[in-house]
Amino acid sequence: MGDTTGEFVGTGLYKSYAGAGADTPAAPVLADCSFHFEAGKLNVVMGTSGCGKSTLAYLLAGYQTPDRGTLLIDGEPVTGAGSDRLLVFQETALWPWMTVEENVLFGPVSRGQSRQSARPKANALLDRFGLADFKDKYPSQLSGGMMRRAELAQALVNNPKVMILDEPFRGLDVMTRELMQEYYLKLFEDTRLSTVFITAELEEALFLADRIYIMSDAPSRIVKIIDVDLPRPREISCTATRRYAELEQEALTALYEGRELEAL
Amino acid sequence: MADATTPTITRRNPFANEGFWLAMLGLGSFLLLWYAAVKWTPIQAFNRLPDPLTVVREWLSPTPSYGISIFTADYYVHILYSTYRALAAFTLAILLGVPLGIFMGWKRSVHQYAYSLFSLLRPVPPLAWVPIAILLFPGVEPAVIFVTFLVAFFAMTMNTYVGVKAIPEDYFRASACLGGTNTDILWDVIIPGAMPSIFTGLQIAMGAAWFSLAAGEMIAAQYGLGFLIWESYNLIQYPTIIIGMATLGLVGYLSSAAVRMVGNRLMAWREQRLGTGG
Numbered sequence: 185m186g187d188t189t190g191e192f193v194g195t196g197l198y199k200s201y202a203g204a205g206a207d208t209p210a211a212p213v214l215a216d217c218s219f220h221f222e223a224g225k226l227n228v229v230m231g232t233s234g235c236g237k238s239t240l241a242y243l244l245a246g247y248q249t250p251d252r253g254t255l256l257i258d259g260e261p262v263t264g265a266g267s268d269r270l271l272v273f274q275e276t277a278l279w280p281w282m283t284v285e286e287n288v289l290f291g292p293v294s295r296g297q298s299r300q301s302a303r304p305k306a307n308a309l310l311d312r313f314g315l316a317d318f319k320d321k322y323p324s325q326l327s328g329g330m331m332r333r334a335e336l337a338q339a340l341v342n343n344p345k346v347m348i349l350d351e352p353f354r355g356l357d358v359m360t361r362e363l364m365q366e367y368y369l370k371l372f373e374d375t376r377l378s379t380v381f382i383t384a385e386l387e388e389a390l391f392l393a394d395r396i397y398i399m400s401d402a403p404s405r406i407v408k409i410i411d412v413d414l415p416r417p418r419e420i421s422c423t424a425t426r427r428y429a430e431l432e433q434e435a436l437t438a439l440y441e442g443r444e445l446e447a448l
Numbered sequence: 449m450a451d452a453t454t455p456t457i458t459r460r461n462p463f464a465n466e467g468f469w470l471a472m473l474g475l476g477s478f479l480l481l482w483y484a485a486v487k488w489t490p491i492q493a494f495n496r497l498p499d500p501l502t503v504v505r506e507w508l509s510p511t512p513s514y515g516i517s518i519f520t521a522d523y524y525v526h527i528l529y530s531t532y533r534a535l536a537a538f539t540l541a542i543l544l545g546v547p548l549g550i551f552m553g554w555k556r557s558v559h560q561y562a563y564s565l566f567s568l569l570r571p572v573p574p575l576a577w578v579p580i581a582i583l584l585f586p587g588v589e590p591a592v593i594f595v596t597f598l599v600a601f602f603a604m605t606m607n608t609y610v611g612v613k614a615i616p617e618d619y620f621r622a623s624a625c626l627g628g629t630n631t632d633i634l635w636d637v638i639i640p641g642a643m644p645s646i647f648t649g650l651q652i653a654m655g656a657a658w659f660s661l662a663a664g665e666m667i668a669a670q671y672g673l674g675f676l677i678w679e680s681y682n683l684i685q686y687p688t689i690i691i692g693m694a695t696l697g698l699v700g701y702l703s704s705a706a707v708r709m710v711g712n713r714l715m716a717w718r719e720q721r722l723g724t725g726g
């Protein structure tokens with residue numbers, strides 16, 4: 185709890201995808217992207233759709249390597265995927281052919297733990313996420329919110345140093361989304377697990393974040409950092425405070441400035 | 449949560465089905481046309497053929513004029529030989545096609561290595577393989593099975609490949625992230641993920657095996673329905689040709705239907721268990 189590992193430092197990251205054919209040029213997605221995601225903090229990355237948020241998440245998780253620049257986790261270069269950095273996907277990545285419990289057990293069992301010894305922790309997490317009665321169900325039998333909670337359990341059971349969440353609540357209806365945000369916030373405030381949370385929604389960013397990193401449109405980099413000094417533990421009522429309104433104004437200004445820069 | 453665990457299966461009565469009667473009508477008019485063409489037209493080419501009544505009489509006769517009917521042991525020897533070859537080819541196609549399809553879909557290097565070769569060989573019809581098969585294999589049996597196997601194998605491989613390709617990339621990423629080894633990925637992600645497509649492949653492969661069988665048997669075999677057809681032609685035993693053809697169609701249809709039934713059962717069970725589908 186609260187141990188201060190899981191710090192990401194990115195310096196001058198570049199990433200482009202090869203074009204569809206050999207003759208189409210590579211489109212740069214990230215260009216000179218630098219950041220310092222502090223450990224034990226809820227770092228929120230914000231950007232418009234298609235600006236390269238998922239690309240950044242894949243770099244952090246180690247599925248992809250940057251073309252240029254350095255990316256360090258706790259001072260060590262990121263060299264590949266690993267269970268110390270877990271990514272919760274934008275679209276669900278629960279395997280439809282495994283029960284919820286089997287999905288959660290996949291990580292520990294893959295890393296050589298026996299099913300028996302991994303089960304108590306998995307079940308404790310499922311219990312905590314209100315999924316105890318659903319552990320033998322298949323993902324398609326769960327609601328959207330339940331799937332998201334199952335994914336959190338699937339990631340947390342591995343004791344990651346840092347969690348990367350790529351728009352985890354996108355596609356949920358407004359009510360469920362708000363419930364999940366409150367739920368998630370409580371989880372974070374209890375554990376203070378180092379987190380990179382990616383979103384395109386300003387309200388979500390302000391409600392959750394310790395610090396917001398705003399990305400420009402592609403080729404993107406971090407253009408603005410906003411410290412969200414709203415007190416913790418937060419309640420949804422904090423969105424009605426004066427300080428929230430000020431921060432919101434500051435963020436909106438930054439977002440629009442970014443847009444104008446692109447238009448030039 | 450939809451209650452997907454209680455599917456309603458309604459058993460339909462085939463006789464109350466309009467489609468059934470239309471199918472019967474189609475079959476009936478075909479037989480009538482055949483009879484008319486043989487018996488009532490002045491066209492020589494048609495008059496040479498046996499009419500359907502003659503064929504049926506021969507087929508059901510305890511003492512057939514040309515030695516083959518449902519009462520002769522030889523008839524069943526031919527059926528058994530053909531069935532054995534089709535099943536052997538089908539099994540081989542699964543054993544070789546599924547792994548190849550999996551690796552082609554999974555590993556880029558295997559794909560690059562095998563795919564173009566595969567695409568070149570795939571359009572070559574089974575009949576065109578017969579000479580090579582005879583040269584290649586020491587005996588009749590392996591040669592016939594090889595020819596029967598090829599199209600089924602291609603179908604099996606392609607369907608498995610497509611099934612693996614259709615698995616969302618995030619499933620692989622998640623598995624890599626959670627520390628899944630190649631073995632975990634194979635058994636927990638690829639095989640279950642490609643399963644629906646593999647089942648489709650099984651049905652196509654069974655059909656393909658029967659489809660190719662006759663080509664091999666006509667040329668290289670001493671038993672089997674394909675051989676029976678060709679032999680009867682050479683011996684001018686025309687009703688037996690038709691008996692062979694009809695039996696080939698029937699047995700082929702039945703085995704394809706059996707594979708389809710087993711496949712559908714398994715898929716329905718799977719969908720029901722996973723709570724997807726209907």
Ligand SMILES: Nc1ncnc2c1ncn2[C@@H]1O[C@H](COP(=O)(O)OP(=O)(O)OP(=O)(O)O)[C@@H](O)[C@H]1O
Binds near residue numbers: 239
């Ligand atoms: N594998 C790929 N090959 C080529 N181009 C890609 C690939 N993945 C993403 N892109 C492109 O890179 C850009 C950034 O994509 P990315 O998915 O990182 O954006 P995003 O901010 O996560 O978008 P969204 O809000 O839709 O999730 C997009 O223009 C996208 O088309």
Ligand SMILES: [Mg+2]
Binds near residue numbers: 237238239274350351
């Ligand atoms: Mg994205």
